[in-house]
Amino acid sequence: MEQIIVNGLYLGAQYALIALGLTLIFSLMNVLNFAHGQLYVIGGFVTYTVSVKLGMPYIVALISAGVSLAIIGAILEKFLFRPVIRKSVREESTMLLAAGVAFFLDALILLLFGEKQRGIPKIVNGVFNWDFRIIMPYDRILIGCLAVLFIVLFITYMQYSKTGRAMRALAQDKVAAQLMGVNVELYSMIGFALAAMLAGTVGGLLVSITGVNLGMGGPTSIKAFMMVMIGGAGVISGAIAGGFILGMLESIGLTVLSDFGDITYLVIFASLMVFLAIRPQGLMGKPWG
Amino acid sequence: MLTLQAKISALAFALLLIFGVPYLIEISGRWDLYYTLTSVALLSIASAGVWLTFYIGRINIGQGAFALVGGYTSAILVVKYGVSFWLTIPLAGLMCILVAVLVGLPILRLRGVYFAMVTLVMTEVARLTALALPITNGAKGISSIPLPGGVSLFGLTLIPDFAELENVKRGFFYVAVVLMLITFAGMYRLVNSRIGHLCRSLQQNEELASSIGVNIAKLRLIAFSISSFMGGVAGAIFVGISQSIYPASFPVKDSVDFMLNCFLGGLGYVFGPMLGTLVNYFGWDLLFTAGEYQLLIYSSLLIFLMLTLPNGLLSIFSKMKN
Numbered sequence: 082m083e084q085i086i087v088n089g090l091y092l093g094a095q096y097a098l099i100a101l102g103l104t105l106i107f108s109l110m111n112v113l114n115f116a117h118g119q120l121y122v123i124g125g126f127v128t129y130t131v132s133v134k135l136g137m138p139y140i141v142a143l144i145s146a147g148v149s150l151a152i153i154g155a156i157l158e159k160f161l162f163r164p165v166i167r168k169s170v171r172e173e174s175t176m177l178l179a180a181g182v183a184f185f186l187d188a189l190i191l192l193l194f195g196e197k198q199r200g201i202p203k204i205v206n207g208v209f210n211w212d213f214r215i216i217m218p219y220d221r222i223l224i225g226c227l228a229v230l231f232i233v234l235f236i237t238y239m240q241y242s243k244t245g246r247a248m249r250a251l252a253q254d255k256v257a258a259q260l261m262g263v264n265v266e267l268y269s270m271i272g273f274a275l276a277a278m279l280a281g282t283v284g285g286l287l288v289s290i291t292g293v294n295l296g297m298g299g300p301t302s303i304k305a306f307m308m309v310m311i312g313g314a315g316v317i318s319g320a321i322a323g324g325f326i327l328g329m330l331e332s333i334g335l336t337v338l339s340d341f342g343d344i345t346y347l348v349i350f351a352s353l354m355v356f357l358a359i360r361p362q363g364l365m366g367k368p369w370g
Numbered sequence: 371m372l373t374l375q376a377k378i379s380a381l382a383f384a385l386l387l388i389f390g391v392p393y394l395i396e397i398s399g400r401w402d403l404y405y406t407l408t409s410v411a412l413l414s415i416a417s418a419g420v421w422l423t424f425y426i427g428r429i430n431i432g433q434g435a436f437a438l439v440g441g442y443t444s445a446i447l448v449v450k451y452g453v454s455f456w457l458t459i460p461l462a463g464l465m466c467i468l469v470a471v472l473v474g475l476p477i478l479r480l481r482g483v484y485f486a487m488v489t490l491v492m493t494e495v496a497r498l499t500a501l502a503l504p505i506t507n508g509a510k511g512i513s514s515i516p517l518p519g520g521v522s523l524f525g526l527t528l529i530p531d532f533a534e535l536e537n538v539k540r541g542f543f544y545v546a547v548v549l550m551l552i553t554f555a556g557m558y559r560l561v562n563s564r565i566g567h568l569c570r571s572l573q574q575n576e577e578l579a580s581s582i583g584v585n586i587a588k589l590r591l592i593a594f595s596i597s598s599f600m601g602g603v604a605g606a607i608f609v610g611i612s613q614s615i616y617p618a619s620f621p622v623k624d625s626v627d628f629m630l631n632c633f634l635g636g637l638g639y640v641f642g643p644m645l646g647t648l649v650n651y652f653g654w655d656l657l658f659t660a661g662e663y664q665l666l667i668y669s670s671l672l673i674f675l676m677l678t679l680p681n682g683l684l685s686i687f688s689k690m691k692n
Contacts, residue, residue, distance in 0.1 A: 115626075164677055169681060180626055184668065192666060303494060350494060354477065355476075357484070358479075
């Protein structure tokens with residue numbers, strides 16, 4: 082039992098970090114970013130390249146993944162999403178753009194990094210063992226703690242910095258924020274960059290444990306969508322809750338349902354449908370997001 | 371009502387598809403185009419369904435699920451119960467309606483991204499269910515499904531036995547094209563009917579529509595059912611052509627593609643999904659020569675189209691008028 086909880090917390094911390102980015106973009110711009118999983122994969126590959134190919138220390142690789150993804154995010158917002166949002170009649174058009182961007186990033190990953198599974202050597206060796214009740218490799222513990230640290234940093238930043246306050250105002254009411262002198266364009270761009278950076282950072286963290294490959298983008302996006310739905314779209318606390326809930330469910334399901342074959346995700350999906358039928362806006366979302 | 375000019379052009383389009391295209395294929399010898407065009411016709415039927423859900427203001431990324439349900443219904447009926455393939459097509463559609471009502475009742479209340487995300491998840495649910503259920507044969511899928519048999523009435527052969535046809539591909543081409551023409555004629559009729567106008571009112575403002583006495587829940591369910599019916603029919607015929615079905619036959623990528631086709635053609639136009647599917651499918655195929663750069667060029671073109679014509683390809687005409 083203890084093992085299941087620890088596994089769930091470890092998964093949940095990473096998931097929450099992915100969901101945070103998705104929900105941030107959604108709350109700022111009403112864009113459902115299909116390409117979020119691809120950003121995560123790129124983060125992993127950048128970390129791999131810098132740390133294995135260039136032989137830099139892991140921390141440098143992780144930072145470079147974050148920085149390069151932030152730049153990619155800013156470019157995507159400024160040159161693609163912003164003009165389309167301005168020109169299109171229906172808001173949904175951004176979904177086509179996001180899907181196109183997802184394909185584009187997939188192609189880019191294929192050309193730059195190839196389709197092989199990539200991983201980096203263990204950062205820390207050894208396994209934590211508490212009386213055979215909790216067994217956890219040290220590197221997983223480290224990654225889990227880093228993920229929690231990043232979540233805390235993100236919340237602090239959103240809560241207390243001037244940029245964070247501006248973004249929260251934007252998410253609440255775009256027009257009112259604009260009237261108060263918030264530069265909508267600038268902060269949308271920063272928000273997108275920040276979200277991409279979060280996705281890339283998770284990729285960088287996980288490449289040291291599970292590795293990354295080209296095909297991971299789509300499924301990761303779907304998982305991120307699920308977390309956002311559980312917690313409620315566009316709500317930061319919801320994304321964190323959703324991430325931890327999904328991580329926990331996955332951990333419990335893999336243990337409890339293992340006798341029935343590979344049906345964990347089927348059960349999770351089905352219960353999600355039932356949950357949304359009862360509470361369409363998720364745990365903490367505003368009705369009709 | 372249709373103007374005379376519109377009637378003539380619709381008739382000309384139908385004749386061109388049924389007689390002109392096969393003739394052109396025969397003289398050019400490009401037999402593979404039969405398969406390509408059949409796929410385009412079937413995919414555009416499924417996309418038309420997605421378009422209809424867009425018409426009531428919902429983003430549907432779950433059509434792959436219905437295509438899978440329809441495909442499995444047809445495959446199981448044909449293989450395990452020996453039902454005629456032609457009969458399984460409407461049955462597959464009805465099965466999808468059943469699923470659509472069951473799923474639709476709770477989730478059609480959702481709006482915007484919530485509905486989009488739930489339907490996307492639904493595609494995954496369909497795939498996982500197909501993997502887990504015993505009747506669908508798990509990951510092995512159902513293969514070596516016999517070709518559709520003939521149908522005759524009073525000694526008159528209505529549909530020849532496909533196993534004896536000299537060109538099966540052409541047979542399926544006719545089936546798909548005729549169905550596509552019926553689908554889009556029906557869609558056009560539907561959109562310009564009372565129900566169609568009511569649907570448009572849903573897209574614009576549900577509360578207002580509800581307040582003037584429109585039964586929005588019923589209307590949404592009807593539109594969603596028709597949409598899934600189309601998905602099921604397309605899925606069933608795909609099974610007939612490929613003679614096999616697997617859980618991965620209609621993955622999330624297909625669901626996203628159905629949605630893309632609608633966007634590409636233009637959400638404001640009934641025939642948008644048809645054009646969108648054609649352009650999307652052929653565009654991808656033509657880029658095959660680009661080798662490893664195929665996906666890069668394809669996605670760049672998609673993004674470029676989005677930047678220049680965010681309201682779909684057909685919006686170019688209204689742009690020129692202005």
